[in-house]
Amino acid sequence: MAFATSLIQYLPSKFFGFLPLYIGVELILGFAILNKAGGAYGIVSIFTGHPINFWQWLYNSLAIATLPIYISGLSHLQIRPSNVRKISISCLVYVADTVIGILYTLYFVYFWFSNEDDISETEGTRTKDLPPDLAAQSASAGRELFITTGSTIVLTVLRVYFTLVLVSFTRTLLKQTAGQRLVADDEEDEFNKEGKVARVKKWIFGLEIRSSEILSDYFT
Amino acid sequence: MSLLRSPVVQKPYQLFHYYFLSEKRPGNTLSDLSFETNPKLTINQFLHRSWSYREILHYSFLSSIIFFVFIIFPANFFLKLLILSAFITCFIIPLTSQFFVHALPIFTWLALFFSAGKIPTSWKPAISVKVLPAMETILYGDNLSNVLATITSTLLDIWAWLPYGLLHFSAPFVVAAFIFVFAPPTSLRSYGFAFGYMNLLGVMIQILFPAAPPWYKNSHGLEPANYSMSGSPGGLARIDELLGVDMYTSTFSNSPVVFGAFPSLHSGCSVMDVLFLCWLFPKYTVLWWGYASWLWWSTMYLTHHYFIDLIGGAALSFIVFNYTKYMHLPVINHKLFCRWSYTQIERIDIINSDPLLNYSANYNQVEDIEMGTVDNNHSLPGANFSYFYNKSVANDMPRLGSRSRQQSRADLSEPSLAVGTSRLRSTSSLSLGAHNEEEEPARDDVETFSQSSMEHSSVPSVFDGENYNNERRNISSNASNSSLDELIEEPTPTNNKPDTRSR
Numbered sequence: 163m164a165f166a167t168s169l170i171q172y173l174p175s176k177f178f179g180f181l182p183l184y185i186g187v188e189l190i191l192g193f194a195i196l197n198k199a200g201g202a203y204g205i206v207s208i209f210t211g212h213p214i215n216f217w218q219w220l221y222n223s224l225a226i227a228t229l230p231i232y233i234s235g236l237s238h239l240q241i242r243p244s245n246v247r248k249i250s251i252s253c254l255v256y257v258a259d260t261v262i263g264i265l266y267t268l269y270f271v272y273f274w275f276s277n278e279d280d281i282s283e284t285e286g287t288r289t290k291d292l293p294p295d296l297a298a299q300s301a302s303a304g305r306e307l308f309i310t311t312g313s314t315i316v317l318t319v320l321r322v323y324f325t326l327v328l329v330s331f332t333r334t335l336l337k338q339t340a341g342q343r344l345v346a347d348d349e350e351d352e353f354n355k356e357g358k359v360a361r362v363k364k365w366i367f368g369l370e371i372r373s374s375e376i377l378s379d380y381f382t
Numbered sequence: 383m384s385l386l387r388s389p390v391v392q393k394p395y396q397l398f399h400y401y402f403l404s405e406k407r408p409g410n411t412l413s414d415l416s417f418e419t420n421p422k423l424t425i426n427q428f429l430h431r432s433w434s435y436r437e438i439l440h441y442s443f444l445s446s447i448i449f450f451v452f453i454i455f456p457a458n459f460f461l462k463l464l465i466l467s468a469f470i471t472c473f474i475i476p477l478t479s480q481f482f483v484h485a486l487p488i489f490t491w492l493a494l495f496f497s498a499g500k501i502p503t504s505w506k507p508a509i510s511v512k513v514l515p516a517m518e519t520i521l522y523g524d525n526l527s528n529v530l531a532t533i534t535s536t537l538l539d540i541w542a543w544l545p546y547g548l549l550h551f552s553a554p555f556v557v558a559a560f561i562f563v564f565a566p567p568t569s570l571r572s573y574g575f576a577f578g579y580m581n582l583l584g585v586m587i588q589i590l591f592p593a594a595p596p597w598y599k600n601s602h603g604l605e606p607a608n609y610s611m612s613g614s615p616g617g618l619a620r621i622d623e624l625l626g627v628d629m630y631t632s633t634f635s636n637s638p639v640v641f642g643a644f645p646s647l648h649s650g651c652s653v654m655d656v657l658f659l660c661w662l663f664p665k666y667t668v669l670w671w672g673y674a675s676w677l678w679w680s681t682m683y684l685t686h687h688y689f690i691d692l693i694g695g696a697a698l699s700f701i702v703f704n705y706t707k708y709m710h711l712p713v714i715n716h717k718l719f720c721r722w723s724y725t726q727i728e729r730i731d732i733i734n735s736d737p738l739l740n741y742s743a744n745y746n747q748v749e750d751i752e753m754g755t756v757d758n759n760h761s762l763p764g765a766n767f768s769y770f771y772n773k774s775v776a777n778d779m780p781r782l783g784s785r786s787r788q789q790s791r792a793d794l795s796e797p798s799l800a801v802g803t804s805r806l807r808s809t810s811s812l813s814l815g816a817h818n819e820e821e822e823p824a825r826d827d828v829e830t831f832s833q834s835s836m837e838h839s840s841v842p843s844v845f846d847g848e849n850y851n852n853e854r855r856n857i858s859s860n861a862s863n864s865s866l867d868e869l870i871e872e873p874t875p876t877n878n879k880p881d882t883r884s885r
Binding site: 182183184185188189192193196197199200202203204206207209210211212214217218221222239240242245266267270271273274292296297298299300301302303305306309310313314317331334335338 | 503506508509510511512513516517519520521522523524526528529530532533606607608609610675678679682689693696697700701704708732733735736737738
């Protein structure tokens with residue numbers, strides 16, 4: 163709880179200091195969806211025969227699993243009262259995604275530099291064959307490394323900031339809806355129907371409600 | 383005029399009138415185009431307009447890019463001057479300026495793109511060869527282009543060529559046509575703004591951060607690149623081979639931006655098209671995103687882009703689209719059939735569309751506003767955008783599914799048409815002077831509609847895309863006071879055709 167209390171003071175009240183949080187959430191979930199689509203393309207390696215290891219396979223699978231949650235969150239952002247549930251589950255998944263994502267980033271940094279980055283062996287010999295003016299047109303190994311490292315750090319920091327924005331938005335939303343019903347009458351009718359689809363919907367609904375309860379408990 | 387009366391023109395016009403123009407209310411000039419050719423009108427507008435700082439920034443930025451292109455392009459100075467003069471002429475004749483002014487970001491992008499190859503090599507930054515494959519692996523776990531291009535076949539080549547080599551070039555025109563016909567008036571300006579700026583910013587990033595595409599890694603490995611190297615058609619070379627024609631090999635070999643892998647403007651354009659199509663026809667959202675996914679696959683399969691390039695282009699589109707949505711794009715009313723059905727233009731109120739505004743108060747307010755149209759799910763009226771098919775769209779399904787002239791007419795006659803006006807930043811109060819209704823012949827097949835709507839009938843000036851809050855809008859009223867109806871003096875076909883509209 164002490165962590166929750168100290169976290170709250172770092173939560174932004176505006177996106178980048180001047181935009182309403184909901185516009186930030188819209189962009190954050192949109193970017194997340196675009197990024198997670200990569201999982202669907204990565205998993206195609208099963209069919210194309212491109213070799214991937216277990217951790218890459220798991221990474222792609224997790225990306226695919228988060229896709230429907232983020233899509234549901236973004237598409238319900240403005241719809242009451244379901245937005246409270248959908249944003250809650252999106253927020254919880256996004257937090258977990260950030261933690262797992264950062265660990266994966268560290269792993270993939272290691273993966274790249276140990277497997278793919280072979281320029282150090284070849285650059286020395288190849289640049290010698292080129293006239294100096296042409297050789298200067300290509301980025302040096304140091305510059306490439308600087309851009310790669312800098313971009314990775316900036317994107318990771320941005321990712322953590324986006325997480326804080328989403329948490330801040332969800333917290334305010336939960337605060338405003340404390341004690342209110344989070345399900346519309348027609349949704350309830352859907353859940354009470356017979357059949358597999360209704361059961362799946364009810365199960366997802368249960369997860370959403372549980373997410374909002376976890377976050378509500380955490381913030382109070 | 384004899385040409386206008388010929389059957390070749392008359393028949394399509396009659397059909398067009400029957401399906402679209404008959405939607406228009408008498409006295410409503412909102413959807414009219416200007417057929418004026420007197421340059422004085424535009425010059426007067428220009429001189430008497432009070433420019434906002436955003437407009438000044440917009441035009442200064444684009445002018446400076448055009449000036450840069452003018453300087454670096456290696457052609458005869460007088461020839462360049464002649465081309466520029468022709469361009470400026472199009473801007474000052476009202477008939478053409480109504481399109482040219484709003485397409486300026488697109489023209490600027492094209493000018494910069496095609497002259498990018500003429501920028502002196504010494505000015506250009508060093509080419510990155512490793513950054514993209516490294517970032518691709520770090521962020522997405524693998525080189526996804528390699529994943530998808532591992533297996534190739536003729537069938538897959540053709541399947542990849544369709545979106546990348548054909549649809550990509552035609553889609554923006556089709557989307558523009560859809561927006562012009564089915565979206566509220568002035569929407570096409572927003573599309574021009576968003577599409578142009580996205581591409582312009584994309585090309586600027588490509589020039590400032592030159593990076594090698596996947597085909598380079600496949601043919602040269604990670605060895606250093608230089609600007610004397612030619613481009614490559616990548617997988618499209620197989621299409622040239624298959625068809626026996628040089629459609630892509632020469633074009634891509636002589637590309638003005640050889641090392642412009644990041645961001646992918648193929649992705650940027652397709653996502654921009656998709657975002658506008660989702661906004662316009664949310665019912666087919668899955669289909670639109672299916673197109674973007676197909677194009678994404680094809681760019682990686684053809685080894686033209688890494689996945690990170692695609693995300694770069696898509697994210698750029700998403701940012702520019704959202705900026706345009708909140709700052710320029712009119713609110714679409716899915717009950718209305720086409721541009722001629724609109725009697726007022728409204729835009730999203732950013733403050734009041736915030737879901738975090740006092741929840742309880744808003745909940746009740748929305749409930750009041752939407753009583754009878756929405757049962758249990760409450761979406762903010764300003765939020766009529768959708769990237770994905772969702773519940774709010776589901777609630778709209780009867781309306782979306784029957785987006786028709788009949789529905790449009792029936793809805794227009796309802797006083798509750800102005801849904802959620804308390805939350806919408808209406809621009810109608812800035813209309814260009816009241817239209818004189820008495821000038822319009824009364825039409826007995828059109829039901830009466832509210833006088834308040836009539837007061838909103840107006841056409842914004844060609845410069846008004848940037849600043850709707852400018853209160854001196856009466857200066858543009860003369861620019862758009864004639865319509866296609868006035869040019870063709872034949873009786874309208876509504877008297878001859880069975881009228882199925884709701885009354």
